[in-house]
C-alpha cells in the first residue's frame with residue numbers, strides 16, 4: 370500500500386482493489402479502513418507533520434518520554450550520571466533543530482552544596498526587529514528524585530509524569546518553532562535541574578537573567594501533563610490563576626477554553642511550589658505553572674511506578690498540539706497584553 374501525504378488530508382490509495390479512498394484522519398490514531406467487504410487495517414506512523422492542527426507527532430513524544438523515563442537514566446537525580454544522559458539528550462535535540470545555546474554552552478551550571486547541577490537553556494531569536502528584544506520563557510524540570518521506596522524490587526523513580534512529560538512538551542515546541550520560525554518575540558526553551566531539591570535550578574537561572582536585565586514578557590512552566598483529567602474537567606489548569614490574565618489570554622489565542630482555575634492549586638499554593646515561582650519573584654511578570662495532574666487522576670506521584678507505560682500519549686500529543694496557537698498568540702502579540710492583575 371502506498372501513502373501520499375498532503376497538508377490537510379491523507380490520501381490512501383489502496384492498490385489491492387484499484388479503488389481510491391480519501392480519508393480525513395488524525396495521524397496519531399490507528400485507523401481502520403474498510404474497502405468493499407475485505408478489511409484492511411492501517412497503522413499510521415508517519416513522521417511527517419500534517420495539517421494545521423497536528424504539528425506534533427505522537428511517536429516523537431513517546432520516543433523522548435520513554436528515553437527520559439527509562440531505567441538507564443536512574444531517576445535523573447541532580448548530580449548523577451543519569452541526569453547527565455538526560456542533559457545530553459536535550460542538547461542533541463536542540464542541536465539537531467538549530468536551537469542555539471543562550472549562554473556560551475547550553476548548560477547553565479550552579480552548585481547545590483557540593484553537587485553540581487545544570488539547567489539546559491536553548492534560544493530561538495524572534496523574527497521581529499523590535500519584539501525580538503522581548504523574551505518568553507517556556508520551561509519544565511528535567512530532574513527527578515532518583516530513587517523511592519522499592520516496590521517488587523524496583524527502586525528507580527522514573528519521573529515520567531514528573532516531569533519528563535513537561536520536558537518533552539518544551540522540546541516539541543522548540544522543534545516546532547525552529548521549523549516554522551513563527552515567533553516574533555525571542556523564546557528561551559529552559560529545562561531545569563534540582564527542582565526536586567527546592568527549585569534550585571530555576572532560582573539560579575532567574576537570578577542570572579535578571580542580572581543581565583532580560584526583558585521578560587511571560588514565563589510558563591509545564592508540570593505533569595502526561596495524564597488527562599476527568600472528561601468533565603477543563604483540560605489543564607494554571608497555578609496562580611487570579612494573579613494575571615495569562616490563562617484568559619491563552620484561551621483567547623487558542624480559540625478554546627483549555628486552561629482553567631483549579632481550587633486545589635490555590636489551596637496547596639502550587640504557584641509557589643514549582644519553577645515558575647523564582648521567575649515571578651525576580652521579574653514580577655506573569656510566570657505560572659500549567660498542569661493536567663489534579664491529585665485524582667494519577668496515583669504515582671513520587672512513586673517508583675511513575676513510568677512511561679502509565680502515560681497517555683494521545684493526551685500528551687493533543688495537549689502539546691493544542692497549546693501551539695495559544696503560545697503563538699502570546700509570543701506574537703503586538704504589545705504586552707498579558708499582565709499581572711492588581712490584587
Ligand SMILES: [Zn+2]
Nearest residue numbers: 510531532592
Ligand atoms: Zn515536578
